[in-house]
Amino acid sequence: MTEPLDRMTLTLTVNGRTIKVAVHPMARLLDILREEIGLTGTKEGCGEGECGACTVLMNGVPVLACLTPACQVDGAEVVTVEGLAKETLHPIQQAFLEEGGAQCGICTPGMLISAFYYLEHPECAENLREALAGNQCRCTGYTKIFSSVRKAAERLGKTIPEV
Amino acid sequence: MPEASLLDFSVFNPRRLDEALSLLAEEENVVPLAGGTDLMVTLETGNLSPCRFLNLMGIAEFQEPFSWCDGKLRMSPLCSYRDTRIDKDVATRYPLLVRAAREVGVLAIQSRGTWAGNIVNASPAADGVPVLMVYDAEVELRSTSGTRTVPLCDFYRGYKEMDRASDELVTGIILPPPPEDRIEYFRKVAPRRLQAITKVLLTGYLLRSDDRIEDCRIVLGSVAPFTLRARETESILRGSVLDSETIKAARAALQGEISPIDDIRSTAMYRRNVAERLLDEFLLSASPESH
Ligand SMILES: Cc1cc2nc3c(=O)[nH]c(=O)nc-3n(C[C@H](O)[C@H](O)[C@H](O)COP(=O)(O)OP(=O)(O)OC[C@H]3O[C@@H](n4cnc5c(N)ncnc54)[C@H](O)[C@@H]3O)c2cc1C
Ligand code: FES
């Protein structure tokens, strides 16, 4: 008879590095990143899927790390906010810095990941508002976040709809 | 309630469907886990009793989101809203699926949430279930003792009660081709455009020849203990001339068959009012003058 697992060893690639971790199969990807791997860039806002602070890319697609259990990330490729900057800040990060797109910074990692995905795949949403609708910000009022992403889009040579 | 510890939970990771069905038949307390966008929330808020999850993500037979057979669309139990939004064929043949998928949560929910999970979660405010009902979806259920299909519009029995035995897995959602030249309608009313739970939803289609209604589907969310196919309203409309008299009769029928409640998201009165206006908007948009 098959026994259910209460521990499993996962192999996952995080920001290009392949890592093995032994965790509970229902551990959240969020905790694996923060507690097991020490990548604390990804934030926990609500822990219930509502705020988007924990947004990461899994196999190239945005997911909420607080709602993603370990048993479903074995073999996955994950990109977190730490994976955006290479030698220098990513143009989206640079634009957030220049435009005041971040204040307290809690929403910023998720915002950056969602913005990054949108600029790579502008067809995924009707407009920037839809692309960032899952990322809540209690500080900026969004205007500066939108202008940051628009500035980055311009620098990256991406055309995105006006509204 | 104290937060549940992960020690109360464990996971089966089957690779094949028959393995999954045996586990569901033989083991106690097994809960299927698809995208987890409902289950992880109940787990994290401490509202889930100890169980063993049956992780469906690794099952080989479920990996293709769509297949076509005899002109029918078959959706795998792992088919997500994202899969639906990016499939050109599905978007062309079943546009309401895409309309609904775009309004479930936000992109990061759509990439993980599944239609089958939406069906079995059985929320009266579900946004995926109504459009599936409009397209006469059938739910395929499988256990070690066999396979059966149930029309989705007959699947619910009461609030979170459905025609599914605990050893049955939803193994597919099957959609026949809808009639040509139908006029479709979908509108979700919620406090915001995205990331918001529905206060009232109405969706349907109408098939007209000249000014007579040949056939129609009308399905509502958040106005009854489960997603409601408004059969009385449909029967008033079917065969009638689409004029103001018919619309008036349809409104009355609709009021007779919905049973909305007051809750934290809205009031019964508001929901009745909006449901009727959505019906109006739908019927007017489908009337000969609009085309
Ligand atoms: C932030 C947020 C926003 C949301 N917004 C919306 C929204 O706008 N509209 C909406 O309708 N929903 C919304 N949801 C709810 C949820 O995303 C959907 O209901 C989704 O379709 C659930 O699918 P899942 O695969 O994630 O289900 P899971 O959480 O994996 O499962 C849900 C239920 O279905 C059962 N189940 C799953 N698959 C099967 C199967 N094959 N056979 C038998 N049982 C099965 C599970 O045991 C469980 O009871 C939201 C959720 C969150 C967290
Ligand atoms: S912490 Fe994951 S969405 Fe809020």
Ligand code: FES
């Ligand atoms: S900068 Fe504080 S929440 Fe967005």
